[in-house]
Amino acid sequence: MPRIDLGESIPPHTAHALSVSLPTWKANIGYEEGEEWVVGRMVTGYPRFFIHRSIQAFAADILAKSGTSKTKAFLFPSRRAAARCTSFVESQAPPEIAASLVTVNLVLDPTRPTPEVLATYCPEISAVLCDQASFPFVKQYWQHSGEGISSRRAEFCHGLFKDGLLHLEDSIASSTGVTSPKPCRGPKRYQRLSSVDATKPVPSAQPAQNGASADTQESESFRFLEERFGRNLDVSFVQPAKSAIKRRIAGALRSNKELSHTPPPEGEMESNLRGIVNLREDDIYLFPCGMNAIYNAHRALLGARGSNLKSIDFGFPYVDTLKILEKFGPGVVFYGHASEADYEHLERRLEGGERFLAVFCEFPSNPLLACPDMKRLRQLADKYDFAVVVDETIGTFANINVLPFADIVVSSLSKIFSGDANVMGGSAIFNPNGRYYSALKAWVETEYEDTYWPEDIMFMERNSRDFVSRIDRINANAEAIVDVLRASPLVKRVFYPRYNESRANYEACQLPSGGYGGLISFVFYKKEQAVAFYDAIDTAKGPSLGTNFTLTSPYVVLAHYQELDWAEQYGVERDLIRISVGLEETEHLVNVFKEALRVAEGVETQQ
Template sequence: MNAIFNAHRGLLGARSSDLKSINFGFPYVDTLKILQKFGPGCVFYGHASESDLDDLEKKLKAGDRFLALFCEFPGNPLLTCPNLKRIRHLADTYDFAVVVDETIGTFANINILPYADIVVSSLTKIFSGDCNVMGGSAIFNPNGKYYSPLKDWARRELEDTYWAEDVMFMERNSRDFASRIDRINVNAEAICDVLKEHPLVKSLFYPRYVETSQNYEDCRLPEGGYGGLVSLVFHEKAQAVAFYDAVQTAKGPSLGTNFTLTSPYVLLAHYQELEWAAGFGVDPNLIRISVGLEETTQIVEVFRSALKAAESVSTE
């Protein structure tokens, strides 16, 4: 969030403090709050759909102008991917910046820099994996239109306050980042194979299977996978409760840990606004899984067992 906040602050300083931003797609909570609270506000498109882009293009053609468009690739928790090619075209045509959060996709799986002016990422998550250090990154695209003014702003305004030992731990933790991503990609797909065919699972969200999968494929590296975040919705709330109670993983709200982590994400992140979230297709009973480094057969069996517990629940 520090990286997102400073990307927003930098664009306000480097471009204009009077222009609103765009939050495109259902975001992590604080991204939207930052854009709403600091500066002149934002326009929110919660579905990240082509019809949302149609509406945005209509506004742009009518003369509306914006500071920047902020999006996640993929989004959290629905794993949908906005059409970055079309967004880049609109940005070039109507002069706004594009800020993409690739925390979930990771630069080991995808390359979104050609479409972004700033790429932000939470290094606290899978880049570190070890749960003992925090950090974030903001990468300015050197080929981007706003690169020079952003660099000038950073030289004037940014102060390096990163604690030296945090830097050391982050560097150490990241050394096996690429191999960990490979393992997590394999584990996540194996878990999805179990979940996507199960009759109790109403919806499965994973970049490979959502409706916007082609947008992900357009940015996927030749050897890249689909990441370690999976979300699912059961047909009945009681089944979700039984599954969550039974699943033998760590349980908590983060993601990108080296161990698998399961959470009732929407209840934790949006408890005071469940109806609002549901309006964007985010079910209050959604279960989110951050996949770790366990042996594949072992972690698959963990989820098979949890599904059996859900099967035992009577919904009559």
């Protein structure tokens, strides 16, 4: 991949890219400090931290028509999501700040005929409008929960809004007397669409010709909409795409074939990499992003088991997982080392009568790549009645199988499952043999909302067809890079499942054909070496992981800049560098890393 300028998207020239180029250590610090020379050049960013420009534009137009003095609008895919946002602010902010929020709903105009393809998309939007005082609280919810709309949904719905098909609900009611929106429904027929690659914003409707009657204009507009949206996405394949994604997650569908309306063979799910014969497609749930899967797993357990039980976060986690457990519900007990002393302390608490909702853990963890003892946690959970939730994003379900030890397994599909870094997604699997399975399924009946946008689903399905073959190559490349780093006298420590103290825990869940994954973290003896290496390394440099190309990040600076001392007490050093290994030629990657190490060595010899 060619060098990417500061602030440009990663991948380059990609409308819905998930990362942004921060090519120097100084640029990462500047981003965290909010310095204009960095943030002013950013065309995009990681979607839960940077509001995509298409979402910003849509929000600005909603604000302009809302008739309020609010300064920001956060867009959500449903009324219930917006209501959860306002409830969160009420729980976190002073009453006067929470009371200042305004929610507006955008719905299809019920007085106009709705093209079938629009009904399939269900393009309603709920916007939470806020002022400067309430902004930080709404932004927290938007970031932690992952419930904000995707950039593709924003483009599509913004086009409808500008065309006059999507209206502020109150304005419809005041002008027509209609007070309830037309419900979304399944399609009776579909347009045959040419491509899922269209990512351009929906254009404005064509103006009516002079002298055309209202009926003629409406008919032409209707036909235009059917044809235009028909070119963007073949919605008739959305359900088969969901099915294909779920079967890949189960390890039951590993082919590269095109989608078909023909149902999958009977019994295909019985043979899967998860080793659970009674696993079904409807035990696997899809979400707009990985953090939304974690957020909803927590919600589901609170609903199924009671809202008065704290959770346990075992092992140093990804930043927003801990925030969810801290801020939503009764709180969390944090065991950041996942050490033998932590196991023993937890057992003493349980023996003393304390009870918990669930243990949340990562396998392996981000960024230290450590693995908890899943057998031991499972035994404690069975004995003391709590659930186990495992995030397998980094291990990936092509390398490991943790479902037999878990009640819920979550994953970010945005990462290596997709690989192309141009679409978000998440998943959660309910173990059908788990103690809380029936209660969780009952929660789903009333609380689960499928808000995964159809265009995003189609991109995810296409990207993930070669998931397994990509994992094999990435595993091999990672091993080669680890060897280079471990051989360098400049490197103090390399974190990788094969060489960590918790290797036996990883291998207890490793599939026979699985490797050790594509994520590596390491630290130099001196900060100056880390800075020189990062500035010199000839890879893409920015947030995220699991991309088909190698991506380098000073992870702790980006994820924990405001809490570096706190992170360091758990062994997460502030100058740690994280490598997400890609599909490049192995020899080329090895040379790239050797050259960056030579630059870092030059810094040492100058001192």
